[in-house]
Amino acid sequence: xxxxxxxxxxxxxxxxxxxxxxxxxxxxxxxxxxxxxxxxxxxxxxxxxxxxxxxxxxxxxxxxxxxxxxxxxxxxxxxxxxxxxxxxxxxxxxxxxxxxxxxxxxxxxxxxxxxxxxxxxxxxxxxxxxxxxxxxxxxxxxxxxxxxxxxxxxxxxxxxxxxxxxxxxxxxxxxxxxxxxxxxxxxxxxxxxxxxxxxxxxxxxxxxxxxxxxxxxxxxxxxxxxxxxxxxxxxxxxxxxxxxxxxxxxxxxxxxxxxxxxxxxxxxxxxxxxxxxxxxxxxxxxxxxxxxxxxxxxxxxxxxxxxxxxxxxxxxxxxxxxxxxxxxxxxxxxxxxxxxxxxxxxxxxxxxxxxxxxxxxxxxxxxxxxxxxxxxxxxxxxxxxxxxxxxxxxxxxxxxxxxxxxxxxxxxxxxxxxxxxxxxxxxxxxxxxxxxxxxxxxxxxxxxxxxxxxxxxxxxxxxxxxxxxxxxxxxxxxxxxxxxxxxxxxxxxxxxxxxxxxxxxxxxxxxxxxxxxxxxxxxx
Amino acid sequence: xxxxxxxxxxxxxxxxxxxxxxxxxxxxxxxxxxxxxxxxxxxxxxxxxxxxxxxxxxxxxxxxxxxxxxxxxxxxxxxxxxxxxxxxxxxxxxxxxxxxxxxxxxxxxxxxxxxxxxxxxxxxx
Numbered sequence: 001x002x003x004x005x006x007x008x009x010x011x012x013x014x015x016x017x018x019x020x021x022x023x024x025x026x027x028x029x030x031x032x033x034x035x036x037x038x039x040x041x042x043x044x045x046x047x048x049x050x051x052x053x054x055x056x057x058x059x060x061x062x063x064x065x066x067x068x069x070x071x072x073x074x075x076x077x078x079x080x081x082x083x084x085x086x087x088x089x090x091x092x093x094x095x096x097x098x099x100x101x102x103x104x105x106x107x108x109x110x111x112x113x114x115x116x117x118x119x120x121x122x123x124x125x126x127x128x129x130x131x132x133x134x135x136x137x138x139x140x141x142x143x144x145x146x147x148x149x150x151x152x153x154x155x156x157x158x159x160x161x162x163x164x165x166x167x168x169x170x171x172x173x174x175x176x177x178x179x180x181x182x183x184x185x186x187x188x189x190x191x192x193x194x195x196x197x198x199x200x201x202x203x204x205x206x207x208x209x210x211x212x213x214x215x216x217x218x219x220x221x222x223x224x225x226x227x228x229x230x231x232x233x234x235x236x237x238x239x240x241x242x243x244x245x246x247x248x249x250x251x252x253x254x255x256x257x258x259x260x261x262x263x264x265x266x267x268x269x270x271x272x273x274x275x276x277x278x279x280x281x282x283x284x285x286x287x288x289x290x291x292x293x294x295x296x297x298x299x300x301x302x303x304x305x306x307x308x309x310x311x312x313x314x315x316x317x318x319x320x321x322x323x324x325x326x327x328x329x330x331x332x333x334x335x336x337x338x339x340x341x342x343x344x345x346x347x348x349x350x351x352x353x354x355x356x357x358x359x360x361x362x363x364x365x366x367x368x369x370x371x372x373x374x375x376x377x378x379x380x381x382x383x384x385x386x387x388x389x390x391x392x393x394x395x396x397x398x399x400x401x402x403x404x405x406x407x408x409x410x411x412x413x414x415x416x417x418x419x420x421x422x423x424x425x426x427x428x429x430x431x432x433x434x435x436x437x438x439x440x441x442x443x444x445x446x447x448x449x450x451x452x453x454x455x456x457x458x459x460x461x462x463x464x465x466x467x468x469x470x471x472x473x474x475x476x477x478x479x480x481x482x483x484x485x486x487x488x489x490x491x492x493x494x495x496x497x498x499x500x501x502x503x504x505x506x507x508x509x510x511x512x513x514x515x516x517x518x519x520x521x522x523x524x
Numbered sequence: 525x526x527x528x529x530x531x532x533x534x535x536x537x538x539x540x541x542x543x544x545x546x547x548x549x550x551x552x553x554x555x556x557x558x559x560x561x562x563x564x565x566x567x568x569x570x571x572x573x574x575x576x577x578x579x580x581x582x583x584x585x586x587x588x589x590x591x592x593x594x595x596x597x598x599x600x601x602x603x604x605x606x607x608x609x610x611x612x613x614x615x616x617x618x619x620x621x622x623x624x625x626x627x628x629x630x631x632x633x634x635x636x637x638x639x640x641x642x643x644x645x646x647x648x649x
Contacts, residue, residue, distance in 0.1 A: 140608070141579060141608045144608035144629040144630055145535050145538065145608055145629060147629070147630040148535075148538055148608075148629040148630040148631065149535065149537035149538050149541060150630075151630045151631075151632065152537075152538065152541035152542065152545070152630075152632075152633050153537070153541050155545075155632060155633045155634070156541060156544060156545060156633065159633070159634075160545070160548060167544075170540075171541070171544075174537050174540065174541070177537070178537055
């Protein structure tokens with residue numbers, strides 16, 4: 001059974017509900033033979049038809065379309081890439097079967113694997129600490145030195161004959177003194193490790209947040225409505241500009257003082273980010289170099305988190321978020337989502353995106369948003385009733401650390417390790433600020449349009465380094481003609497595609513000059 | 525005439541116990557505790573063997589060893605290095621610099637004495 005077999009699911013559920021093909025077809029407004037073709041997997045189903053079908057068959061759209069299972073499958077397929085399993089001949093095809101037959105077993109397997117990775121990471125951190133930490137190195141050195149003295153003195157007392165009383169006393173004294181010192185070193189080591197383990201954050205919250213967002217397809221209708229209401233009430237206020245409206249709402253309604261401070265201001269060593277909110281003093285501070293787009297965004301984000309605390313808490317009270325840390329991250333992510341939805345209202349933004357063919361620069365000007373904010377909003381346009389182009393999203397730093405990810409079917413963004421260095425986002429670092437486009441072809445032949453650029457967070461002072469991120473959006477080649485980014489290139493010509501992979505371990509290309517790690521499965 | 529061993533080690537109790545066992549084994553022993561002082565002590569005393577700790581204050585054992593091995597008068601003096609680190613990289617570095625023996629703490633007195641005998645007799649043969 002394949003998870004792609006959507007037709008079988010429709011037939012199975014229809015029969016379970018005791019509905020005939022004719023009845024369902026009539027309610028859908030299609031012919032019975034056409035429904036028969038869908039159920040036989042001879043016709044694809046999507047758009048509003050799948051939404052109506054899901055409604056009629058009492059299923060979630062993701063459940064019916066197999067998207068939820070597909071994500072589970074993508075994650076499961078990463079497992080064999082781990083060195084731990086290299087001696088077990090795992091055929092990735094069977095992952096389909098596990099997910100299809102018993103998704104809960106697949107989830108259990110994945111949960112266990114993530115727990116293993118979490119512990120592994122903690123071990124590696126301890127290993128690094130052992131080998132690199134000066135405090136620990138010094139403690140180990142002291143410990144071995146004291147043990148050497150104790151051992152040597154004990155051997156003298158034990159093995160050497162004709163030692164006078166004064167010498168015996170002296171070496172007893174050495175043993176006593178050195179044992180006391182050794183105890184102190186041991187105590188310090190215990191404190192060091194105890195302190196360290198408390199500081200070791202679990203990896204799980206980030207991954208749980210990923211799952212939570214992907215599980216919602218990064219679309220939250222409830223937050224869209226709230227955002228619309230907030231925006232409307234600000235627009236209806238008597239202030240001249242939207243900015244005045246939001247700052248006034250914070251100052252008058254929430255008694256929050258908004259301050260801009262110079263990085264050189266005396267005593268400003270409390271925060272280094274462009275923005276900081278202190279709930280105790282109710283001060284929202286911006287460093288002077290924070291751009292307007294950041295100020296607007298952070299102000300509406302604060303409004304959303306103050307006014308919609310209950311709604312956000314209700315949403316993060318989700319079984320996928322198992323710890324307070326994960327729920328806290330999710331709360332922050334959802335307040336940012338709401339801020340995006342307030343500043344870039346769904347329908348207006350979608351219409352504008354379609355009209356300008358997803359030209360990010362035009363959208364930035366039209367909605368006064370930063371490059372990253374606009375890209376973020378583009379990946380939330382997933383209302384099944386009015387959907388934008390489905391994009392995958394990636395934010396990565398120049399060292400390759402992925403700090404934000406939103407995968408797409410067929411475009412797997414590795415959860416662990418590094419991504420393919422041939423992805424356009426890594427080329428973007430060569431010319432910061434320029435937009436790179438790429439037709440990327442994965443080993444399975446799946447092709448994507450990729451748009452990548454960098455964003456720079458300005459440095460506060462000469463002494464600080466500006467922070468650079470690569471931002472990448474990718475969509476299925478099927479949607480490429482809806483964007484401005486295929487202008488002047490023949491994206492139908494497969495020979496012009498850049499051959500990429502997910503990551504070296506998962507990639508099956510035999511002759512790639514960029515390969516840094518051997519493939520999981522030997523290539524023929 | 526008894527042979528002279530110079531111990532370069534900053535931990536006084538280790539100097540004391542090593543000095544005791546080596547004296548009992550028939551050597552004369554002197555010690556320095558600072559890396560800066562090793563070179564001049566070796567130049568003055570011309571010991572039959574230098575027992576050199578790696579982690580010495582002011583100048584570490586590698587630097588001292590390198591300095592000795594580049595001196596035409598002193599380069600043949602055998603050196604036994606002591607370390608509490610015992611990492612492969614340290615051993616490799618010491619070997620590249622021309623160490624004669626490498627001893628990892630905590631060592632036994634017997635190990636040290638055996639090694640000293642071997643190095644000193646090799647040197648005099």
